[in-house]
Amino acid sequence: MKHDITDRNDIVLLVNTFYEKVVRDAVIGPIFTDVANVNWDHHLPVMYSFWETLLLDGRTYAGNPMKIHTALNKKHRLLEYHFDGWIRLFVETVDELFAGSKAEEAKTRGAQIAQLMLHTMRESETM
Ligand code: HEM
Numbered sequence: 807m808k809h810d811i812t813d814r815n816d817i818v819l820l821v822n823t824f825y826e827k828v829v830r831d832a833v834i835g836p837i838f839t840d841v842a843n844v845n846w847d848h849h850l851p852v853m854y855s856f857w858e859t860l861l862l863d864g865r866t867y868a869g870n871p872m873k874i875h876t877a878l879n880k881k882h883r884l885l886e887y888h889f890d891g892w893i894r895l896f897v898e899t900v901d902e903l904f905a906g907s908k909a910e911e912a913k914t915r916g917a918q919i920a921q922l923m924l925h926t927m928r929e930s931e932t933m
Contacts, residue, residue, distance in 0.1 A: 821853045822850065824899040860912075884927050900913050
């Protein structure tokens with residue numbers, strides 16, 4: 807039976823599984839692998855901390871995601887269908903691995919931040 811997201815090990819599994827899907831995805835994969843040329847040894851632990859801070863009150867993340875994506879958006883415009891693809895893969899991953907209130911919260915927060923990010927990207931282009 808699936809259990810809820812309860813500790814950092816769960817977050818690690820969630821994030822690793824999600825980015826395995828992301829790199830194979832035809833729509834958003836190339837943004838990570840070709841445009842940003844992501845250093846996964848650096849990025850994955852940052853993402854563990856990000857989600858731990860959001861879901862488990864870990865307080866281990868202190869970055870500025872909007873700034874990073876605004877810079878990325880200048881190199882490669884991040885459009886609604888990219889964020890839709892991100893949300894689809896994230897929801898699919900959470901549902902595959904977990905069930906419970908934290909799992910629901912992860913999906914809701916992910917989708918909310920994606921919406922906010924899309925909005926912030928367009929705003930940043932008018933400045
Ligand atoms: C189309 C959608 C997205 C794309 C293409 C994308 C791509 C990226 C890339 C390329 C990086 C930089 C990795 C690096 O070089 O270190 C990054 C960082 C990050 N992304 Fe995204 N992202 C997307 C959506 C999201 C969403 C919806 C969230 C949150 C729910 C998110 C959270 C983060 C965080 C927290 C970081 C790390 C920032 C830091 O280093 O402090 N991303 N993303």
